[in-house]
Amino acid sequence: MNIALLGCGGVGKAFIRLLQEKERQLMAQGLCISLKYVLSSKGGVYNPQGIDKADFLEFAASERNIFKYSIGGNPNLSFEDIISNKDVDMLVELTPTNKDTGEPGLSHITQALKNGINVVTGNKGPIMLAYKKLKDLAKENSVQLGIGCTTGGALPTINAGLMDLAGSEILSIEGVLNGTTNFIIQQMEEKAIDYQEALKTAQDLGIAETDPSYDIEGWDTAIKMLILVNVLMGEEKTLKDINVSGITGITRKDIINAKTKGRKLKLIGRTVKDGEKLDMYVTLEEIDPSHPLYGVDGKNKGVTYISDTLGDLTIIGGASGTKAAAASILRDIVNIDKGYKFV
Amino acid sequence: MNIALLGCGGVGKAFIRLLQEKERQLMAQGLCISLKYVLSSKGGVYNPQGIDKADFLEFAASERNIFKYSIGGNPNLSFEDIISNKDVDMLVELTPTNKDTGEPGLSHITQALKNGINVVTGNKGPIMLAYKKLKDLAKENSVQLGIGCTTGGALPTINAGLMDLAGSEILSIEGVLNGTTNFIIQQMEEKAIDYQEALKTAQDLGIAETDPSYDIEGWDTAIKMLILVNVLMGEEKTLKDINVSGITGITRKDIINAKTKGRKLKLIGRTVKDGEKLDMYVTLEEIDPSHPLYGVDGKNKGVTYISDTLGDLTIIGGASGTKAAAASILRDIVNIDKGYKFV
Numbered sequence: 259m260n261i262a263l264l265g266c267g268g269v270g271k272a273f274i275r276l277l278q279e280k281e282r283q284l285m286a287q288g289l290c291i292s293l294k295y296v297l298s299s300k301g302g303v304y305n306p307q308g309i310d311k312a313d314f315l316e317f318a319a320s321e322r323n324i325f326k327y328s329i330g331g332n333p334n335l336s337f338e339d340i341i342s343n344k345d346v347d348m349l350v351e352l353t354p355t356n357k358d359t360g361e362p363g364l365s366h367i368t369q370a371l372k373n374g375i376n377v378v379t380g381n382k383g384p385i386m387l388a389y390k391k392l393k394d395l396a397k398e399n400s401v402q403l404g405i406g407c408t409t410g411g412a413l414p415t416i417n418a419g420l421m422d423l424a425g426s427e428i429l430s431i432e433g434v435l436n437g438t439t440n441f442i443i444q445q446m447e448e449k450a451i452d453y454q455e456a457l458k459t460a461q462d463l464g465i466a467e468t469d470p471s472y473d474i475e476g477w478d479t480a481i482k483m484l485i486l487v488n489v490l491m492g493e494e495k496t497l498k499d500i501n502v503s504g505i506t507g508i509t510r511k512d513i514i515n516a517k518t519k520g521r522k523l524k525l526i527g528r529t530v531k532d533g534e535k536l537d538m539y540v541t542l543e544e545i546d547p548s549h550p551l552y553g554v555d556g557k558n559k560g561v562t563y564i565s566d567t568l569g570d571l572t573i574i575g576g577a578s579g580t581k582a583a584a585a586s587i588l589r590d591i592v593n594i595d596k597g598y599k600f601v
Numbered sequence: 602m603n604i605a606l607l608g609c610g611g612v613g614k615a616f617i618r619l620l621q622e623k624e625r626q627l628m629a630q631g632l633c634i635s636l637k638y639v640l641s642s643k644g645g646v647y648n649p650q651g652i653d654k655a656d657f658l659e660f661a662a663s664e665r666n667i668f669k670y671s672i673g674g675n676p677n678l679s680f681e682d683i684i685s686n687k688d689v690d691m692l693v694e695l696t697p698t699n700k701d702t703g704e705p706g707l708s709h710i711t712q713a714l715k716n717g718i719n720v721v722t723g724n725k726g727p728i729m730l731a732y733k734k735l736k737d738l739a740k741e742n743s744v745q746l747g748i749g750c751t752t753g754g755a756l757p758t759i760n761a762g763l764m765d766l767a768g769s770e771i772l773s774i775e776g777v778l779n780g781t782t783n784f785i786i787q788q789m790e791e792k793a794i795d796y797q798e799a800l801k802t803a804q805d806l807g808i809a810e811t812d813p814s815y816d817i818e819g820w821d822t823a824i825k826m827l828i829l830v831n832v833l834m835g836e837e838k839t840l841k842d843i844n845v846s847g848i849t850g851i852t853r854k855d856i857i858n859a860k861t862k863g864r865k866l867k868l869i870g871r872t873v874k875d876g877e878k879l880d881m882y883v884t885l886e887e888i889d890p891s892h893p894l895y896g897v898d899g900k901n902k903g904v905t906y907i908s909d910t911l912g913d914l915t916i917i918g919g920a921s922g923t924k925a926a927a928a929s930i931l932r933d934i935v936n937i938d939k940g941y942k943f944v
Contacts, residue, residue: 276910280768412911414765421764422757422916424935425623426928550917553896562918567619567928568755569920573765574893575905577912585769585910592767597940 259595262295262340262375264366265352266324269380270296271315272584273350278311280588289595295340299353301325301333306345337366341373348594350587351379357481360384371395371403378590380407380583386481386497389488396601403601404590405489409482410435411583413559413576417593419490420600422573426565428490430530433561434554435482437578438466438473439505439525444556446513447522453508465557475504476525476540483527486561487538491529501539508542516544522552602938605638605683605718607709608695609667612723613639614658615927616693621654623931632938638683642696644668644676649688680709684716691937693930694722700824703727714738714746721933723750723926729824729840732831739944746944747933748832752825753778754926756902756919760936762833763943769908771833773873778825780900780921781809781816782848782868787899789856790865796851808900819847819868819883826870829904830881834872844882851885859887865895 261277263270277291284291292308303309303324310329317327325333340346349370353363364384370377372395379385384392385408396403406416415435419428434440438460445456457474460466472478480502487493505525516523521544529538545552550572554560560574576582594600606613620627620634627634635651646652646667653672660670668676683689692713696706707727713720715738722728727735728751739746749759758778762771777783781803788799800817803809815821823845830836848868859866864887872881888895893915897903903917919925937943 280910283770284768414761414911414914417765418757418761418916421936421941422760423932424939425627425931427626547890547896548898550896553890553893555891567623567920567924568757568932569918569925571755571757571916571918573761573914573916575912575914577910581910582912588768589766589911593764593941596767597942598764598936599940 259289259291259348259591260346261291261293261348261350262297262346263293263350263352264297264337265354266296266298266318267352267354268580269583269587270352271318272580273352273587274311274315276581276584276588278315284592289592294346295335296324297335297337297340298324301331302335303327303330304332304335304339305330337369341369344373346375348376348378348591351377351381352587353381355381355383357383357386360387364388367392367403368395371399371401374399374401376402376594378404378587378594380587382408382481382485385485389485390494393601402594402599404594405485406590407583407586409485410559410561410576411578411586413561413573414589415482415486415561415573416489417589418561418571418573419486419563421598422571423563423565423568426567428563428565430528430564431483431486431490431561432526432528432551433479433483433486433559434524434551435527435559435561436473436479436525437557437559438470439479440554441465441557442474442505443508443523443525446508446510447517450510452510453506474506476502479525479527479540483529483538483540487529487536491536493536495536495538499536499538503541505542519544519546521546524551524554526551602632602634602691602934603689604634604636604691604693605640605689606636606693606695607640607680608697609639609641609661610695610697611923612926612930613695614661615923616695616930617654617658619924619927619931621658627935632935637689638678639667640678640680640683641667644674645678646670646673647675647678647682648673680712684712687716689718691719691721691934694720694724695930696724698724698726700726700729703730707731710735710746711738714742714744717742717744719745719937721747721930721937723930725751725824725828728828732828733837736944745937745942747937748828749933750926750929752828753902753904753919754921754929756904756916757932758829758904758916759832760932761904761914761916762829762906764941765914766906766908766911769910771906771908773871773907774826774829774833774904775869775871775894776822776826776829776902776904777867777894777897778870778902778904779816779822779868780902781813782822783897784808784900785817786848786851786866786868789851789853790860793853795853796849817847817849819845822868822870822883826872826881826883830872830879834879836879838879838881842879842881846884848885862887862889864889867894867897869894
């Protein structure tokens, strides 16, 4: 398999390292991967014989301008070169996400699919905005589109819905999908500190961003749930269809109240089929120990699906960080190589 | 897809009903299934145009000898007819299991694979005894072998290990894999009754068998774990490699002791890689609320995998009963139809 990688940030570099570390294991499974392109926002590297991953990573550790790499580095290398050279069968799209336009990822994915190149991406923007269109495009061109990394990273939310519940119908989706808010709540529970202090701890540890609104106001949870609903229930919903609230109003009193009842607070994303209608919302809830997501603590994530014929399925776990995200990209690649048709 | 069904007991009949109920949904996904054969221990039914599922089920509800069915019923119909007619591409093997010889399932599966017929089975015997051999045979003949139903039924233990953790290496497997023992323990916890009384309740409800030794002595858990280890870790272990104990020694005092510490007792099957060695055992353990399988109650089942690159993954759930088992057979069929190569 010949791969082009778009985006050489944390996950991109972790992906290259993973390809190197897993090379022998993958070859034993019959999957031989050659990384031909690494493209950044300023040029990139092209080697038709396959980029030496260890050597490139050593170089890239101290030099941001990857086009300066001596073997195949080129400041003018562009996405169009990948398309016109016709020498890859898999595009890994990891450019920075844009949730308003989906660009540049949306154009990259569209062009790749139109040109018969499989795509695996961790880029939420294009998927939340245009999954149906991209799926149809992939089908028309007999290629695959892997998006597992966009909704929970290492936690196999998409796989579980598509493969583990294959042949059944999903009636509801319920998830603790955002590690940052879950971490903040757990800090408040365990250390008896207030919300601002817990948020600050999360920011100091690099778990919450300087502008944490995307996580704490529930948008990250909403976007992940939106993707799950559109992919697993065949819908074409948008963010506007979801009633979203976050954790910003949470107080120590709320935590103590829940605790005295033996309960925990969780930011839950939930979608329930109600006849033809879908109820979709993100909300802070008290859940008791019998709830399947009660044990989803700290940076963990979890999802419960209720299906018509295979019963309830709860999946919990998923390591966080760039290595785990890269591993979720590799998971889609391996499953596509194993013949699975995501679209 | 043309299917032959071997075995027309509870799960077999539930499978036929499921095919009927799901016909429209499957056709919308491009999967059109024709059931050509239903074979029991005494003859069977063959209809090259596809058996009328609703009509046949109505007949079979009141008549055990399915060969008496007016359209295609035949007391002399045998497995060899399926092989020689060469008109099916999928065998669903659901004959009664034999854990010493694997027969007759083992011969059925072997013959089908050799003749280029995909196999999906819920039959533990052949899989626990000869998975590696059957897998190699399937590979040689470019057909698939789906075994998800053998280890937890609706709970997607095999899928989670193969697909959800694709590209990673599984370092340990830990599971609450037997619903009967879990139900007995929960009865003791909730109703403060002793072991014999809880066992009797389970037997009265049809959850435990008249001879419950297979479940309560840990053998069911051991066999499921054995299959997981051989399939997901590429091993060729046998039951002798597992240190097996059950729940027969459990007392009310044990339950109370655990409860006062905030813990629960579970019959756990565990396999851990220790360098080149595998530690495999089934044992009754006290686990605390932070344990990922703490919430696996009643007839539920659960498994936790620890992987090298995708972190921990816990799956909990899986409806029980014949319909759910049938749905797990259909799941493998759908995934094979979606192109996934299990072998």
